[in-house]
Amino acid sequence: MSNSFENRTDVNELGEFGLIDHVTKNIALQHDSSIKGVGDDAAVLKFGDKYTVVSTDLLVEGIHFDMMYSPLKHLGYKSIVVNLSDIYAMNAIPKQVTVSMALTNRYSVEAVEALYEGIHLACKNYNVDLVGGDTTSSPSGLTLSITAIGEVDPEKLTLRSGASPGDILCVTGDLGAAYLGLQLLEREKQIYLSNPGIQPDLESQDYLIGRQLKPEARADAIEYFYKNKLVPTAMMDISDGLASDLFHICKQSNVGAFIEEGKVPIHPDTEKKALDFNMDPITAALHGGEDYELLFSIKEEDLDKVRFMPGVFIIGEIIDSKDGIKLHTTGGNIHDLKAQGWKHFDNQEASEN
Amino acid sequence: MSNSFENRTDVNELGEFGLIDHVTKNIALQHDSSIKGVGDDAAVLKFGDKYTVVSTDLLVEGIHFDMMYSPLKHLGYKSIVVNLSDIYAMNAIPKQVTVSMALTNRYSVEAVEALYEGIHLACKNYNVDLVGGDTTSSPSGLTLSITAIGEVDPEKLTLRSGASPGDILCVTGDLGAAYLGLQLLEREKQIYLSNPGIQPDLESQDYLIGRQLKPEARADAIEYFYKNKLVPTAMMDISDGLASDLFHICKQSNVGAFIEEGKVPIHPDTEKKALDFNMDPITAALHGGEDYELLFSIKEEDLDKVRFMPGVFIIGEIIDSKDGIKLHTTGGNIHDLKAQGWKHFDNQEASEN
Numbered sequence: 208m209s210n211s212f213e214n215r216t217d218v219n220e221l222g223e224f225g226l227i228d229h230v231t232k233n234i235a236l237q238h239d240s241s242i243k244g245v246g247d248d249a250a251v252l253k254f255g256d257k258y259t260v261v262s263t264d265l266l267v268e269g270i271h272f273d274m275m276y277s278p279l280k281h282l283g284y285k286s287i288v289v290n291l292s293d294i295y296a297m298n299a300i301p302k303q304v305t306v307s308m309a310l311t312n313r314y315s316v317e318a319v320e321a322l323y324e325g326i327h328l329a330c331k332n333y334n335v336d337l338v339g340g341d342t343t344s345s346p347s348g349l350t351l352s353i354t355a356i357g358e359v360d361p362e363k364l365t366l367r368s369g370a371s372p373g374d375i376l377c378v379t380g381d382l383g384a385a386y387l388g389l390q391l392l393e394r395e396k397q398i399y400l401s402n403p404g405i406q407p408d409l410e411s412q413d414y415l416i417g418r419q420l421k422p423e424a425r426a427d428a429i430e431y432f433y434k435n436k437l438v439p440t441a442m443m444d445i446s447d448g449l450a451s452d453l454f455h456i457c458k459q460s461n462v463g464a465f466i467e468e469g470k471v472p473i474h475p476d477t478e479k480k481a482l483d484f485n486m487d488p489i490t491a492a493l494h495g496g497e498d499y500e501l502l503f504s505i506k507e508e509d510l511d512k513v514r515f516m517p518g519v520f521i522i523g524e525i526i527d528s529k530d531g532i533k534l535h536t537t538g539g540n541i542h543d544l545k546a547q548g549w550k551h552f553d554n555q556e557a558s559e560n
Numbered sequence: 561m562s563n564s565f566e567n568r569t570d571v572n573e574l575g576e577f578g579l580i581d582h583v584t585k586n587i588a589l590q591h592d593s594s595i596k597g598v599g600d601d602a603a604v605l606k607f608g609d610k611y612t613v614v615s616t617d618l619l620v621e622g623i624h625f626d627m628m629y630s631p632l633k634h635l636g637y638k639s640i641v642v643n644l645s646d647i648y649a650m651n652a653i654p655k656q657v658t659v660s661m662a663l664t665n666r667y668s669v670e671a672v673e674a675l676y677e678g679i680h681l682a683c684k685n686y687n688v689d690l691v692g693g694d695t696t697s698s699p700s701g702l703t704l705s706i707t708a709i710g711e712v713d714p715e716k717l718t719l720r721s722g723a724s725p726g727d728i729l730c731v732t733g734d735l736g737a738a739y740l741g742l743q744l745l746e747r748e749k750q751i752y753l754s755n756p757g758i759q760p761d762l763e764s765q766d767y768l769i770g771r772q773l774k775p776e777a778r779a780d781a782i783e784y785f786y787k788n789k790l791v792p793t794a795m796m797d798i799s800d801g802l803a804s805d806l807f808h809i810c811k812q813s814n815v816g817a818f819i820e821e822g823k824v825p826i827h828p829d830t831e832k833k834a835l836d837f838n839m840d841p842i843t844a845a846l847h848g849g850e851d852y853e854l855l856f857s858i859k860e861e862d863l864d865k866v867r868f869m870p871g872v873f874i875i876g877e878i879i880d881s882k883d884g885i886k887l888h889t890t891g892g893n894i895h896d897l898k899a900q901g902w903k904h905f906d907n908q909e910a911s912e913n
Binding site for chain 2: 236339346
């Protein structure tokens, strides 16, 4: 009666992206309303004159969050924000979300209320309607599944695939802070577990912890684009780390990229804490992930339009695909940039008992 | 560092529907495109001239399915079908789905392929496009989150809230078979667990097992409605059991209902197997759940339009709310009909270790 398979290939061998590619590679879209399917921050559908974009995320306890240090209100807030970030990454405006959750009865009604307090606050702050969902029990832990729906004029839609050599590469806000925030929380968790009497030492770490536990999506950037009639050539949100996400843009646009290490924005707190952890700050910025900033490319002629955009940094340019993805270090060397984003499947051995 | 709540209310006290109501009761929709939010089979959005309907479901291993007897291909197929059923229950045509999954590395790539084989087959059979999703690891088990998107002309949209006294109550297909199929599979599982040498005795139980493992959604009913210009006054799909789902229609339409026990359609195999299990067949039909048939009400003047509808049964009528929800038994008695649908939270004590 059990399911057995003679030929067993471990999911780790393909990794998360490989697995998605593998099982969705032969899909041929049938409906006129299906404009763009698997492979970008969100699917693109056409109902009426505008495009509707749809993004969905699963957040799993023990993989994406740890109840030891994730206040439920923040978790609810973040679960919405990370989905809205995908909608903004299409240069679209989010309008609706659905929230589904599976939870054990270890969670009280008060805990669910705290979770929803964060969900409702994010919906209010980003002006989206919570329109549906599903609630069920789970044999263990909490799983959240969020689907966000947004709208965009077809001529404003920004995919990952539109970058061309000569385009300027930009990023909103600083990178690496969310990763350092996570390292801090993990360190304090280990100290707490080995000696529950010691109080956590998270004083003056507000910025890093906040970037990890309560990120914001860059609605302001999209607003600026619309006001200044700027349409990026390609865009995605930085959830897996600058290097990994840049790799997606390059692959789908069939281009290369050149990044100036000295131009990659890093917050002073990130810099200081990285050094405390004996880590090169640029490593956190390139590979950290969960920053939910926007990585986008623009035509060179649009350069003046981003010069005065608040909190935006020009970090490099799009080059020919044959020239690869390169990092020009502050020391004057040129390295190949390798994608080393979070690979949840690789970590599983450790998290599974 | 841990989350603690002084006042602890157990989620079991509210139940699944109570919990959703509790955390979503104060939502005020902000966007013109948000027509109908939480509380029906699907959310209703307006993009262009048509309505877009969106439904989402979470399926959790150990709660909604048991890998001991759920072939992965069937599981993939069913996960799509149960969502499409929600779209049809709005009198809409499904067009797109997204599929997200969290899984442990206990699952091989070949297992995921089998799952997607079923997903792709359902998409093909029901002519929907798979347009996106999210794949991640899980500390334990498999969780599937499916979101389905469909279209409907505003004048055809059928909510749960439109039934009026005098309307005729109908159901597509027979009820209770999926529940008996589950009981059979559970019985064989227990025999197998206590003596793995004994082969399962599922001969000639194809109908009941098939209704549980590989249900179909009633696309044909919606096609018939469109062709015959029939718009039901209220409709929902039977996922929790006729009694429980009828209760939702009555509550949201502010009406009562009168059901003739003798008119409730029960397949001969269901009848026979219920008696084997020492259960009254009508109990399986009223409370079994997972049939994914459509329960709908029509105006009395539309009666001729359903008379020749294949596989449809008239089971009763809508009455005044003050008269309650009644069952007229074959023995000639009139009972109050109580909703006793699946309450996953109640079962959790048993499933959690």
